[in-house]
Amino acid sequence: MAESKRDYYEVLGVEKTVSDDDLKKAYRKLAKQYHPDANPDNREEAEKKFKEVNEAYEVLSDPQKRKMYDQFGHSGPNGYSSDFSGFSGFDGFSGFSGFGGPGGFDVDLGDIFSSFFGGGSSRSQKRNGPQRGNDLKVSVNISFKEAVSGTRKQVKVTRKEQCTTCNGSGAKPGTSTETCRACNGTGQIRTVRNTILGSMQTTRVCENCAGNGKVISNPCTDCKGTGFVKKNRTVTFNIPAGIDNGMVIPIRGEGEPGLRGGPSGDLYITVNVDQDNVFSRKGDNIYETVHVSFAMATLGGKIKINTLEGVEDYDLPSGTQSGTVFTLRNRGIKNVNGHGTGSLNFTVIVDIPKRVSSEQRQLIEKLAELSGEASYVSKKKGFFDF
Numbered sequence: 097m098a099e100s101k102r103d104y105y106e107v108l109g110v111e112k113t114v115s116d117d118d119l120k121k122a123y124r125k126l127a128k129q130y131h132p133d134a135n136p137d138n139r140e141e142a143e144k145k146f147k148e149v150n151e152a153y154e155v156l157s158d159p160q161k162r163k164m165y166d167q168f169g170h171s172g173p174n175g176y177s178s179d180f181s182g183f184s185g186f187d188g189f190s191g192f193s194g195f196g197g198p199g200g201f202d203v204d205l206g207d208i209f210s211s212f213f214g215g216g217s218s219r220s221q222k223r224n225g226p227q228r229g230n231d232l233k234v235s236v237n238i239s240f241k242e243a244v245s246g247t248r249k250q251v252k253v254t255r256k257e258q259c260t261t262c263n264g265s266g267a268k269p270g271t272s273t274e275t276c277r278a279c280n281g282t283g284q285i286r287t288v289r290n291t292i293l294g295s296m297q298t299t300r301v302c303e304n305c306a307g308n309g310k311v312i313s314n315p316c317t318d319c320k321g322t323g324f325v326k327k328n329r330t331v332t333f334n335i336p337a338g339i340d341n342g343m344v345i346p347i348r349g350e351g352e353p354g355l356r357g358g359p360s361g362d363l364y365i366t367v368n369v370d371q372d373n374v375f376s377r378k379g380d381n382i383y384e385t386v387h388v389s390f391a392m393a394t395l396g397g398k399i400k401i402n403t404l405e406g407v408e409d410y411d412l413p414s415g416t417q418s419g420t421v422f423t424l425r426n427r428g429i430k431n432v433n434g435h436g437t438g439s440l441n442f443t444v445i446v447d448i449p450k451r452v453s454s455e456q457r458q459l460i461e462k463l464a465e466l467s468g469e470a471s472y473v474s475k476k477k478g479f480f481d482f
Contacts, residue, residue, distance in 0.1 A: 101170050104155055105156070107152040108122045108123060108126060108149065108152050109122055112166065119153070119156055119157060123149065123153040123157075127153075226354060226355065226356045228358045228359050228360075228361060229256075229351050229355070229359065229361035230352045230361045231361040231362050231364060232253060232255055232351045232363045233363075233364045234251050234252075234364075234366070235365065235366040235367070236335075236365055236366075236367055237369075237370060240369060240370060243339050243340070243429075244337065248334050248335070249333060249335055250331065250332045250333075251330070253350070253363060254326060254327070254329075255326070255352050256324040256327075256352045257325060257327045257329075259318055261319070262316035262319060262323065264324070266319060266321040266322055267313075267315065267316060268314040269316070271313070273310040273311065274311050274313060275309065275310065276302060276304055276310060276311050278303075278305065279309060283308055284302055284307070285299070285300050286298070331350055333345065333347055333365065337432070338429050338430045339369070339432050340369065340432070341377075343366075344366050346362050346363070346364055346365075347363040375402070375404075380428050380430070380436070381429075381440075381441060382404070382438065383441045383443070384401070384402055384441075384443075385443050386399060386400075386442045386445070388412065388416070388445070389447055390446055390448060392412060393416045393444070394415065395414050396412050396413050396414030396416070398411055401442055403427055404427070404428075416444055417446070418444065418445055418446035419443065419444070419445070421442070422441070422442055422443075422444065423441050424440040424442075426438075426439070427440035428440050
């Protein structure tokens with residue numbers, strides 16, 4: 097069974113709230129402590145710890161990797177891992193002069209990666225490679241009915257698209273991009289300096305070409321040399337039945353285009369569902385209120401209720417109390433993921449008349465008398481007398 101990794105913060109001996117400066121100080125101290133040349137009597141164990149320290153710092157010093165590590169640990173949601181599984185060992189250390197020389201310890205992650213692993217840091221190397229385009233976000237409003245049954249909608253999106261004048265090159269038609277002379281097209285500037293650890297190579301992004309390896313002497317007038325222009329597009333998409341307020345629909349590849357052959361980003365559409373005049377919704381269940389007369393609640397009978405399919409008759413039992421809730425199974429909203437159908441729930445409210453005729457009053461008094469409530473009926477002007 098493979099040995100589980102230690103927490104990166106524990107490896108560097110820092111708290112999760114550590115600042116960038118303190119993180120770098122902790123790394124430098126441990127890198128110096130565990131350097132194999134500084135531990136000739138226990139070189140194998142030192143190499144193991146030195147690799148562990150470098151791996152921890154490589155992740156925690158990168159804001160995006162650190163954020164992902166804080167949220168998901170060693171294994172991220174898309175298979176992210178900071179393990180240097182392709183690294184074959186530390187044989188390259190034999191060329192270092194050790195710690196006997198004068199001066200302080202001054203080496204950063206880029207230096208170590210350049211010397212030990214050959215070439216620049218992964219961030220510098222990726223700058224010249226394909227990059228995924230940016231995601232876009234928009235919102236759309238739909239009615240309650242459209243949310244229940246599903247619909248087809250269109251949204252207008254403003255996004256960057258490849259300039260048709262220069263075909264995305266950024267160069268004026270009839271001209272072309274040129275190889276950057278400062279970096280010879282690599283997008284990186286490498287410098288070598290002598291330190292107490294020996295010759296250390298530092299790699300940084302070429303400022304002349306911003307890491308692209310190409311420069312444009314005659315930029316395209318339409319895109320100003322960027323290779324992209326802003327355009328308004330209409331995107332048509334389907335909204336599935338049962339979608340709820342605030343849900344997001346991803347449209348793959350409808351974001352902004354990638355760079356250097358990278359894939360396009362995605363378009364994320366937030367759906368806002370308008371409130372309905374009859375129904376309220378909670379999950380896949382719907383709710384409504386039905387008003388009935390005192391006589392209907394007492395005697396029972398057919399009442400009209402609203403359903404998603406239209407108005408229907410319902411047999412109300414006699415003696416129904418105000419506030420009673422009736423549930424119709426599988427008459428609510430179909431789950432957007434196909435996990436069944438919700439319920440229709442309606443609450444009965446018994447309406448008490450504010451005004452009654454003389455004849456109605458006599459009948460109510462007679463009912464009260466038969467119910468043993470006659471003593472409560474006043475001969476004076478009462479609630480129903482106006």
